[in-house]
Amino acid sequence: xxxxxxxxxxxxxxxxxxxxxxxxxxxxxxxxxxxxxxxxxxxxxxxxxxxxxxxxxxxxxxxxxxxxxxxxxxxxxxxxxxxxxxxxxxxxxxxxxxxxxxxxxxxxxxxxxxxxxxxxxxxxxxxxxxxxxxxxxxxxxxxxxxxxxxxxxxxxxxxxxxxxxxxxxxxxxxxxxxxxxxxxxxxxxxxxxxxxxxxxxxxxxxxxxxxxxxxxxxxxxxxxxxxxxxxxxxxxxxxxxxxxxxxxxxxxxxxxxxxxxxxxxxxxxxxxxxxxxxxxxxxxxxxxxxxxxxxxxxxxxxxxxxxxxxxxxx
Amino acid sequence: xxxxxxxxxxxxxxxxxxxxxxxxxxxxxxxxxxxxxxxxxxxxxxxxxxxxxxxxxxxxxxxxxxxxxxxxxxxxxxxxxxxxxxxxxxxxxxxxxxxxxxxxxxxxxxxxxxxxxxxxxxxxxxxxxxxxxxxxxxxxxxxxxxxxxxxxxxxxxxxxxxxxxxxxxxxxxxxxxxxxxxxxxxxxxxxxxxxxxxxxxxxxxxxxxxxxxxxxxxxxxxxxxxxxxxxxxxxxxxxxxxxxxxxxxxxxxxxxxxxxxxxxxxxxxxxxxxxxxxxxxxxxxxxxxxxxxxx
Numbered sequence: 334x335x336x337x338x339x340x341x342x343x344x345x346x347x348x349x350x351x352x353x354x355x356x357x358x359x360x361x362x363x364x365x366x367x368x369x370x371x372x373x374x375x376x377x378x379x380x381x382x383x384x385x386x387x388x389x390x391x392x393x394x395x396x397x398x399x400x401x402x403x404x405x406x407x408x409x410x411x412x413x414x415x416x417x418x419x420x421x422x423x424x425x426x427x428x429x430x431x432x433x434x435x436x437x438x439x440x441x442x443x444x445x446x447x448x449x450x451x452x453x454x455x456x457x458x459x460x461x462x463x464x465x466x467x468x469x470x471x472x473x474x475x476x477x478x479x480x481x482x483x484x485x486x487x488x489x490x491x492x493x494x495x496x497x498x499x500x501x502x503x504x505x506x507x508x509x510x511x512x513x514x515x516x517x518x519x520x521x522x523x524x525x526x527x528x529x530x531x532x533x534x535x536x537x538x539x540x541x542x543x544x545x546x547x548x549x550x551x552x553x554x555x556x557x558x559x560x561x562x563x564x565x566x567x568x569x570x571x572x573x574x575x576x577x578x579x580x581x582x583x584x585x586x587x588x589x590x591x592x593x594x595x596x597x598x599x600x601x602x603x604x605x606x607x608x609x610x611x612x613x614x615x616x617x618x619x620x621x622x623x624x625x626x627x628x629x630x631x632x633x634x635x636x637x638x639x640x641x642x643x644x645x646x647x
Numbered sequence: 648x649x650x651x652x653x654x655x656x657x658x659x660x661x662x663x664x665x666x667x668x669x670x671x672x673x674x675x676x677x678x679x680x681x682x683x684x685x686x687x688x689x690x691x692x693x694x695x696x697x698x699x700x701x702x703x704x705x706x707x708x709x710x711x712x713x714x715x716x717x718x719x720x721x722x723x724x725x726x727x728x729x730x731x732x733x734x735x736x737x738x739x740x741x742x743x744x745x746x747x748x749x750x751x752x753x754x755x756x757x758x759x760x761x762x763x764x765x766x767x768x769x770x771x772x773x774x775x776x777x778x779x780x781x782x783x784x785x786x787x788x789x790x791x792x793x794x795x796x797x798x799x800x801x802x803x804x805x806x807x808x809x810x811x812x813x814x815x816x817x818x819x820x821x822x823x824x825x826x827x828x829x830x831x832x833x834x835x836x837x838x839x840x841x842x843x844x845x846x847x848x849x850x851x852x853x854x855x856x857x858x859x860x861x862x863x864x865x866x867x868x869x870x871x872x873x874x875x876x877x878x879x880x881x882x883x884x885x886x887x888x889x890x891x892x893x894x895x896x897x898x899x900x901x902x903x904x905x906x907x908x909x910x911x912x913x914x915x916x917x918x919x920x921x922x923x924x925x926x927x928x929x930x931x932x933x934x935x936x937x938x939x940x941x942x
Contacts, residue, residue, distance in 0.1 A: 351781025479914035585786035
């Protein structure tokens with residue numbers, strides 16, 4: 334297991350190098366003079382020259398890249414022009430809402446997805462199966478941000494049950510936090526629950542075809558015991574991977590959901606940074622989310638290898 | 648052409664036609680292909696004839712008609728600037744389908760070239776695949792947002808960004824197919840006959856990738872349509888004055904209390920396009936690549 338973990342960690346190094354290089358080149362993709370674009374039309378030649386020197390854009394490209402790498406190794410993501418503070422600090426301040434939203438979304442996705450998939454798979458071809466899978470197909474196709482707007486209209490505007498938007502810290506006021514987070518978490522989790530349900534159903538059908546299930550039935554076990562004691566646990570093994578993948582996908586989904594519900598997380602930070610042309614913040618958010626994405630995928634692979642030892646030898 | 652060669656070609660022609668009819672019949676027997684394909688075709692026709700079908704000019708503002716609910720004059724109501732929602736939805740389909748179609752074509756072309764080179768030339772494989780891994784390491788929508796932040800709003804920038812985001816998926820698919828096909832006897836025979844690597848990759852390996860490529864292309868079309876709408880909604884996609892489903896939903900967000908219909912109808916159109924493309928993709932996969940069939 335230690336060798337497997339080491340191998341996976343080493344495999345991350347070249348990928349991370351590519352990721353950092355792509356993020357570095359983002360600023361060079363700006364059409365024309367990046368500094369003039371960042372500072373806007375009112376900047377004079379001296380200001381542009383100063384900013385260029387400050388950003389290191391007056392150096393040769395390879396030197397800029399090496400400087401970018403070394404700064405990152407020191408944990409320095411640059412300084413936000415607009416917020417006037419280090420990017421790392423700005424990111425740190427906005428992480429909590431995004432993490433809480435992702436956790437809520439994941440909880441909803443698993444809560445709806447796993448039981449739906451297991452029931453649909455256990456009763457393949459039944460009305461339950463058809464109904465749940467039609468819902469799952471819709472769940473895959475309905476755009477999450479649009480669903481959020483409809484939820485806001487129905488539950489907040491029409492019924493007045495929940496707040497329209499905003500955020501309350503779970504550490505300061507848990508009840509308000511729950512009320513604020515319910516709609517965003519359901520909107521975010523609904524799409525992913527459809528994916529989990531489809532995979533869980535597939536796994537359940539696969540497991541129910543195995544010999545040991547036939548043996549369990551042959552020895553006279555009740556169908557309920559066969560499904561929930563024997564098949565369910567084994568069907569869950571690949572679902573664990575899907576849940577991990579879901580978590581990674583939720584990072585992207587959370588960005589959009591935060592805009593709809595006005596949640597002050599990383600998503601709102603990057604969009605406001607784009608509108609203010611605050612490129613160090615854009616680079617910082619993209620880099621941190623990519624790192625989180627890779628880390629989650631690594632954890633999922635390791636957990637899967639731990640649950641199913643056959644994976645380690647592939 | 649020698650007489651014998653011509654005879655082979657003449658004998659192969661009816662066989663190829665028969666094969667095509669067989670595939671067409673199999674496709675038409677698949678319910679998902681028929682339903683998804685029909686709805687998608689309808690959307691394409693709507694996009695093509697949007698000018699003729701639209702009751703109003705979608706970019707013209709009618710301040711006196713702002714936020715009218717659905718009715719006889721404006722079938723789907725009006726937005727905060729008095730623009731007709733039905734006309735906006737009809738014209739919005741053009742941007743969505745253009746972005747989806749061109750992204751699909753670009754990712755397919757790029758994916759085929761990169762995937763075949765990586766799959767056939769083992770020395771280049773390591774470098775190419777690390778770059779692809781790097782691109783796949785970003786959450787898709789975040790990379791698209793970052794690229795749009797650098798390039799600025801615009802339809803072609805959206806297409807370019809989404810093509811970069813989705814290219815690795817197609818490249819990896821083609822690579823994996825190429826890797827399995829390159830070890831087959833007929834490819835080894837072609838190598839023994841002295842054919843060039845380039846010729847083998849494109850003439851002998853590529854035809855085996857067409858099925859998976861079609862399936863993947865359909866899903867990428869669906870992702871691109873949705874991603875375009877998300878970028879528009881976030882205000883970093885096509886410029887706000889261009890009628891697109893994402894832009895109309897974004898403007899509906901500001902008036903959700905007074906006029907739910909502004910965001911409702913473009914969202915329904917978006918859902919319908921996603922549904923049709925997903926059904927079509929599922930159906931094509933079942934027919935063309937049964938190994939991947941979801942039970």
